[in-house]
Each structure stands twice: as C-alpha cells, then as structure tokens.
Amino acid sequence: MSVKRSFVSAKRFLWQRLLLSLIGIIVNVTLAVSMNKLELHLFMDTVGTIAISAIGGLFPGILTAVVTNSICALFNVNYIYYGFMNAIVAILTAWYVRKYGFKKLWKVFIFILTLAVFSGSLSTWINWALLNGMQSARNSDVTNLIASSTGMTLFWAYFFYNILLNIFDKGVAVFIAWLLMVTVPQKVLIELEQGSWKQRPLDREEIDELNEWGKDLRHTMRLRTTLILIVTSVLLVIVTGWSGIRLYFSKVKESKTVDALNSVKLIAQTVDPEEIKDIVNNGRSSVYYDENKQILQKITNSYTSVEHMYMVDFDERQGRIIYDISSVEEPPREKKTILVYDELITPSLNRLFAGEIISPVEHGNINDWVRSVFYPLKDEEGKCLCYVIADVSVTYVADYMYDFGIRSILILLGFFILVLANNMWYTNILMVFPIRSMAKAVDDFSSLGYGQEQLDKNVKNIRALDIATEDEVEKLYKSICTMTLNLSEQMRDLRRLSEVTAKMQDGLIITMADMVERRDSDTGEHIQKTALYVKIIVEGLRKKGYYAGKINDKFISDVVRSAPLHDIGKINIPDGILNKPGKLTPEEFEIMKTHSTAGKKIMEDAISTVEGENYLKEARNMAAYHHERWDGKGYPEGLHGEVIPLSARIMAVADVFDALTSPRIYKPAFPLDKALSIITEEAGHQFDPKCVEVFLEALPEVKVILKKYNNM
DSSP, rough: OOHHHHHHHHHHHHHHHHHHHHHHHHHHHHHHHHHHHOOOSSOOOSSSHHHHHHHHHHHHHHHHHHHHHHHHHHGGGGGGGGGHHHHHHHHHHHHHHHHHOOOOHHHHHHHHHHHHHHHHHHHHHHHHHHHHHHHHHOOOHHHHHHHHHHOOOOHHHHHHHHHHHHHHHHHHHHHHHHHHHSSHHHHHHHHHHTTTTTOOOOOOHHHHHHHTTTTOOOOOHHHHHHHHHHHHHHHHHHHHHHEEEEEEHHHHHHHHHHHHHHHHHHHHHHHHHOOOOOOOGGGGTTTTTTHHHHHHHHHHHHHEEEEEEEEEOOOOOOOEEEEESSSOOOOOOOOOEOOOOOOTTGGHHHHHHHHHHOOOOEEETEEEEEEEEEEEEEEESSOOOEEEEEEEEEEEEHHHHHHHHHHHHHHHHHHHHHHHHHHHHHIIIIIIIIHHHHHHHHHHHHHSOOOOOHHHHHHHHHHTTTOOOSHHHHHHHHHHHHHHHHHHHHHHHHHHHHHHHHHHHHHHHHHOOOOOOOOTTTOOHHHHHHHHHHHHHHHHHTTTTTTTTOOOOHHHHHHHHHEEEEEEGGGOOOOHHOOOOSSHHHHHHHHHHHHHHHHHHHHHHHHHSTTTHHHHHHHHHHHHHTTTOTTTSSSSSSSOGGGSSSHHHHHHHHHHHHHSOOBBTOOOOHHHHHHHHHHTBBBBBBHHHHHHHHHHHHHHHHHHHHHHTTOO
C-alpha cells in the first residue's frame, strides 16, 4: 500500500518539477529575448532560475538555468558559455532559501550583492577573455564614462559596470522570487519540497541527526558516487576534448597538405622545363629568373595554406635553393641558398637523387608545426631538374587548444553541474537517506536496550520510515521490518515465559521461607515485612545516587526476590533453641549463630544446581552476612564496612527493625519511636549509615507496612 502511494506521489512530483522548470525556462527566454530585441544592457535571464530554485529546490533551478542558456544560444551563441554560471546561481539560491529564507531584509540585500559580485565577476572574465569584451567595453559609453571619471582602467570600469548591472538584474529576480514565496500556499511549498522522498519525508533536524550519526564513516555512498561521477565526467571531457583537438589537427594537416600538393603540381605543369634548366644552371643571371619568380609568387599567393614555396636542386652534399617564395610579405631577411641535410631528410636522399616522389616531411612542434611537400620537376626526357617544395604550417595550435579547452569547459560545466545535481538528488533519496535511516534505526534497535516497550517503539520507528524505492533497498527494508517485528514478538514471548518461571521460582522461595518461618513460633509474617523494608531501602539508595555502580534494576530485583531466604539456615536449628521462651545460654547462642553459615551452604548448593540463577548469589550473601556489623563486630566472619555485601547490609537494617517492632515470646514489641531511636544510634556501628539514612527518610512508607502487619 505504501509503495503504491509513494510511487504515485513520486510520479506526480516529477511532473511538477518538469512543469516548474518549463515555466522558469519560458520566463527566462522571453525576458532574455526581449532585452536583446530592445538592445538593453540587462540580461534578465535568471529571473525564472532564481524563482524556481526558491520554490522548487535545487534540481529544477539548475535544469531551468542550463536549458535556458542552451535555448538562448540559438539567437546569441555566447549564451552557451554562461550556463554553468547560472547553474551556480541556482545552487546559491536553493541553499540560501533553505537556510535563511527571505525573512530578514538585510540578509536578502547581502544575498543579492553576493549574486551580483559572483555573476558580474565571471561574466566580465568570460567576455574579456573569450568574447571580445575589450571591444564591447570601448564601445560602451557608460564604461568609458566610469573610466574617465574615476581614473580606472578600461577593464576595471567594465568590471564595475557589470557589477552594477547584475545588482539590478539579480535584485529584480530575487524580488520576484520573494513574491512567489509569500503568495504560494505553504502547503504547496511543503509538497514541492517533500514530494521527491522515497520514504517518510525527513525534516531538517532528522537529516542533521543522520549526518551526525554517519560522521565517523570514512567513505560515504554520497561521496563515492559523486567522486565516481566527477572522475568519469572529467575523464570523458579530457578524452573527448583531446580527441577533438587531435582530429582537428589531423584534418587541418591533411587539408593543407592537399593544397600544398596541388600547388606544386600546378607549378610543375605551368613552368617551362627548359627555362627552369637554364635557371638551375645560371641562377639569378638567367633571363628567365624574374619571369618565373612572378609565376611562382602568383601560384603561391593563390593557395592560402602555403606559406613558403621553394625550388631546390639536390646533390650528394647539399641542397641548393633556386627560388624562395613566401605567401605573405616578410621583413627583409637574408635568404638561404644552401640546405644542410638533417635526420629528417637523410632517409629520403636516395629517392630524391633518383627524382622520385617522397612522403611529406614534418618538422617543428605543436606551437609551430610545418609539413613540406616535395614534387619533382622533370624535363621532356624525364630527367629531374629540381624539386618544387611547398611548406604548410599549423601555427599557434597551443593557443587554439587553450581557447578550445576553455570554451569546451564552460559549455560542458553547466551540463556537468546539472548531471551532478541530479545524481546527488537521486543518490540521496534512493540510497543515502533510506539506507542511513535503516542503519540508524537498526543501530538504535540494538543499542537502546531490549525492554519490551523500547523494542515496540523501535519497531514502530522502523516501520514509520515507509521506504518505497522499488528496488533492493526497499526489499532490504521490508526484511528488516519483518526481522525486527519477529524479534520483538519473540522477546515478548520469552518475557511471558520468564515471568511465569519467575513467579514459580518466587513461589518456591516463599514456600521454603514459610516452612522455616513456621518452625519459629513468634516470627509471624517476618519474611513479608523484611522483603518490603528491603525494597524501601534499596530504592532509596538508588534515588539518592548511593552505590550507583552497584545498584541497577537487576540488583534491586535480585535483592527483593532473595530477601525471604535470609533466614533459610534456621532450618538446621533445633526447635528447643529456636522456640526457647527465655534468654539463650552462650552455648545455645553459638548454635543459633550457625544459621548464617548453614544458610550460606544451602544457597551455594542451590546455586551449583541451578546454573545461571544469579539472584541466588544475593540470597547467599543475605543469608550468610545479614548479622555482620558495620564496625566489624558481627558474625560469622567479622566483616566490616563496605566489605560486607551491600544486600546483607540492607537486610541487616530491615531484619533488626522488624525484630524490634514485632513481639517475641521472650519480649514485647518496642514502640516505633524506641525502635527508630535504636536504629539511628546504631548507624555507623551496627548498620551502614546510608542504609539507615534512606530508611528513616521513607518513614511514611514504613508506617504503612507496620499498620498493615502490626496494627501500629
């Protein structure tokens, strides 16, 4: 059910985002075209971008920006270079609105100024570096006025003028966005913000909690996917750009080589071999020299790709230049007449001497690459008179590569930001937030305890995530929901079984204690009262923070449950001593004192028989040491202070107080005030002072017990 609901919501949200972007694009393009037609120096191509970013979020804003500039490039190609800049404007707007809103006017002004400085700076650089901005600045009356009145250079005047234009431009856009924010119903804004979620939408506080929970992660999915996308995109741009440059370089070389070859062929077909033979033999003194030079110059000038044209006579030692013709006017220079053979031409010398056509020879580097095309000029008998050589070059390739690279980066950067934002958005809603939410919920499930109430709460929290990504993440989520629900129910069943077992054990304890008590004719309901006093004391200690390292829920439960067994050792005491109406003799008292060691032995035997019943350990401590004294004068071992187990110190106070306030065959019950006085006096002597303190502070509860059992 939740999957279908979320899927329908996601589809509706996608169409809402596309519709918002379309509206923003139409607004941007319309205003940009209008400003261009009116020949105003305003841009107004970010009004829709800022508005859509404010109400629709990051991705619709970036989409609006990039598509706007792509469309505007149809009537002004320079717009394509500003797509990335407007995409960053969308990012800044979405961030600002989510963080601050448009509530404080001074912050809005700072935001407008920030956008203006950012946009003005980048647009100035792009114009100046790539788009003949210097000429635009010279033709601008405002820029010249600023420069002349302030003494600024033309560049800084142009920069300042762009900042002023952008302040007005971005101010109008932000004002329109503010109007939309205050007029669009809040319900619609919330739906636009939350519609993309593939789970229960998280508020800012919950997102911060997830980020805080995952701050110790060395590598996050968001970071990994972003890095993968960035590296892949950069590599793609580098490979594509380099391939484009290489392809361009190759095409230019081939094209110029064809021109060179055509030019040397034309010369070979045009000149008279006999005249050339005379020129080879006589040089400049030949009557044909100037006439043929003019012919060569005309042919060279007709091929714009050819930079130099030579006629060279090759022999075994060197090459002799007959003609050296340049296609452009050169400053006066000393003309070379001799060519020294180098490693580039040496491998082809034999073929040159034979008058054969050789492959073009390349030399230079990427900044000044030159290719020389050789063509033999032969007489009617087929003898090679000389070679016509044409040089073609691709100069300033490095400058071209720089310009091409910058333009490519500017064009691709906007689309890259769009793809990156879309990838991060999808990564967040489909993987990062759902998986982090599940991981944190499972972590809470295991770390916040296994109390049934907490388990049920954790199960509810996990199911409330409502993850519906329609992929493996959703399947994992459903498995976790099933697992946690089953675990909670199993724990509930175990607790029920444990409670039944505990009740049965408590019943056995009470039965055993009652069997002992019934042998003692004057200790009526002693085990019930002492257990209640023990509970009062131990809870009072925890409330005041005493013995915090020892007292917890389990300790309290163990002590209260074990309290009835503190006199279990009396089962070994003869009836004559146990129920003697008068004072015991020293010998009889020594026998009576053995009930503590007997109780310890009974409990240790029980512990060895019933493994894992840790509460019996406190029963052993209470049975063995509840007659020990704080000052070390008790029995059976003469322990003192905190060496005496805490449960036994608690029982000592409860046991003596009940003995004082209850009638015995050898004495009447003491009045409450007298009993409390004795307990108070023995604090620090017989009893742990802290146990006495909390017992006396709980006097109202003590009186309730006395009234119930002793009618006091």
